[in-house]
Amino acid sequence: MIALNFHGQTAVISGGLEGIGKAIADLLHLGGANVVVGDIGVRARQQGDRSLLVHTDVACRADAEALIADAVSTFGAVDILVNNCGVSAMSPLEAMSDSDWQRILDVNLKGTAYLSQAAIRVMRPRQAGRIINIASQAGKNGYRLMGQYVASKHAVLGLTKVMAIELAGDNILVNAVCPGIVETAMKWRERVEGALLRGLTAGEIYTEDCSQVPLGRTAQPGDVANVVAFLASPLSSYMTGQAINVTGGMTMH
Ligand SMILES: NC(=O)c1ccc[n+]([C@@H]2O[C@H](COP(=O)([O-])OP(=O)(O)OC[C@H]3O[C@@H](n4cnc5c(N)ncnc54)[C@H](O)[C@@H]3O)[C@@H](O)[C@H]2O)c1
Numbered sequence: 001m002i003a004l005n006f007h008g009q010t011a012v013i014s015g016g017l018e019g020i021g022k023a024i025a026d027l028l029h030l031g032g033a034n035v036v037v038g039d040i041g042v043r044a045r046q047q048g049d050r051s052l053l054v055h056t057d058v059a060c061r062a063d064a065e066a067l068i069a070d071a072v073s074t075f076g077a078v079d080i081l082v083n084n085c086g087v088s089a090m091s092p093l094e095a096m097s098d099s100d101w102q103r104i105l106d107v108n109l110k111g112t113a114y115l116s117q118a119a120i121r122v123m124r125p126r127q128a129g130r131i132i133n134i135a136s137q138a139g140k141n142g143y144r145l146m147g148q149y150v151a152s153k154h155a156v157l158g159l160t161k162v163m164a165i166e167l168a169g170d171n172i173l174v175n176a177v178c179p180g181i182v183e184t185a186m187k188w189r190e191r192v193e194g195a196l197l198r199g200l201t202a203g204e205i206y207t208e209d210c211s212q213v214p215l216g217r218t219a220q221p222g223d224v225a226n227v228v229a230f231l232a233s234p235l236s237s238y239m240t241g242q243a244i245n246v247t248g249g250m251t252m253h
Contacts, residue, residue, distance in 0.1 A: 009032075010076070036071040045070075086108045136149075160174055181219060
């Protein structure tokens with residue numbers, strides 16, 4: 001096994017209080033990184049051993065800039081940015097609301113751009129950095145009742161490609177991870193909302209989900225974190241602009 005070694009590096013993770021983001025924060029911290037989590041669920045700024053939690057709404061540019069500034073003043077730099085946080089809503093096309101459009105695009109797409117812009121200002125003078133965007137297999141396929149989310153994740157993959165091209169000359173590598181079905185609070189909210197709309201139970205949707213994965217099980221957050229750690233490490237130093245599936249074989253393109 002290759003040991004993770006992020007000693008002396010600082011990673012900023014949005015939405016790192018729960019779910020996939022927490023697994024990423026925990027793994028990078030285990031690997032020695034200073035870990036800064038910006039999450040809307042944080043009540044008060046909290047600093048610990050190589051760790052910092054900051055209340056952040058990524059949809060607010062001022063919050064995104066303040067998070068990166070806090071990471072730099074606390075730990076001296078930002079080496080790795082993981083744009084993880086995301087939101088979803090279940091709705092048929094004809095009922096999609098303006099408020100859901102705004103929330104989903106503001107958090108998933110503009111939030112990724114705001115944090116990246118702030119991080120690039122810190123990374124470019126050092127001619128080094130990794131930016132990892134947590135997209136989804138919904139950035140490559142369509143899924144019923146998820147029009148706004150699917151559109152936002154396709155857009156995140158588009159933004160990832162542009163960032164990779166614009167930043168390659170500064171040795172800032174930008175890649176996306178496309179998780180499949182991951183057991184988190186978000187996934188269960190989607191199952192409960194989807195069940196109501198489809199006349200099923202959330203448990204029936206869980207069974208349906210498992211049956212669609214060639215590896216025979218849905219993902220745990222740690223399955224995604226492992227790939228993020230790879231993309232943050234020197235092992236991936238010849239990769240940029242990629243969208244890596246972590247789907248148990250459910251998506252193969
Ligand atoms: N769970 C899945 O099956 C799945 C599949 C593919 C992609 N993803 C993507 O993975 C990422 C993480 O998803 P998850 O399932 O862990 O979600 P989750 O809802 O379980 O956790 C999301 C975290 O983000 C935080 N957050 C929400 N809005 C925020 C905001 N405006 N600013 C800062 N923080 C905010 C929440 O407080 C929470 O801690 C998302 O981008 C999601 O779209 C999830």
